Amino acid sequence: MYEVTIIKSFSAAHMLAAIGGKCEELHGHNFKVEVTVSAKHLNSSGILIDFRHVKKWLQEILDRLDHKNLNEITFFTGENPSSENIAKYICREMELKSVDVKVRVSRVKVWESENAAVSYIPDNIED
Numbered sequence: 001m002y003e004v005t006i007i008k009s010f011s012a013a014h015m016l017a018a019i020g021g022k023c024e025e026l027h028g029h030n031f032k033v034e035v036t037v038s039a040k041h042l043n044s045s046g047i048l049i050d051f052r053h054v055k056k057w058l059q060e061i062l063d064r065l066d067h068k069n070l071n072e073i074t075f076f077t078g079e080n081p082s083s084e085n086i087a088k089y090i091c092r093e094m095e096l097k098s099v100d101v102k103v104r105v106s107r108v109k110v111w112e113s114e115n116a117a118v119s120y121i122p123d124n125i126e127d
Helices: 051-065 083-097
Strands: 002-014 027-039 104-113 116-120
Touching (some): 002 051, 027 051
16 A cells, blocks of 8 residues: 655634533634545556645645634534544545545544644545
8 A cells, every 4th residue: 555645734713612611712723734645556657646736635625724713614514623523524625636536535634733633534445
């Protein structure tokens, strides 16, 4: 299995309901995002995928989140814009962008601080 990982960041605010404490108030983070795509085989050029494609896709997604109140993003209507749900959102959007390429999104990791991160691993991963 081959993997390519791209790391980018964005800044956003959110409020997390029903968890108690200060996080229920509007606050912000400088999020770091790691997206990993994978496949069992390389393409005819001997690479998994051109890094530029993955970077472009991820940047387009993060541009929709950057400097926004995540509670106002449609995807998060009815659920907390937690780091876990942010990772799921990014994964879903990356899957839509990579549908015509022979790679799978195998992991999205979202860091909300330098020492706290979550990972989302989609169900579409083959053994």
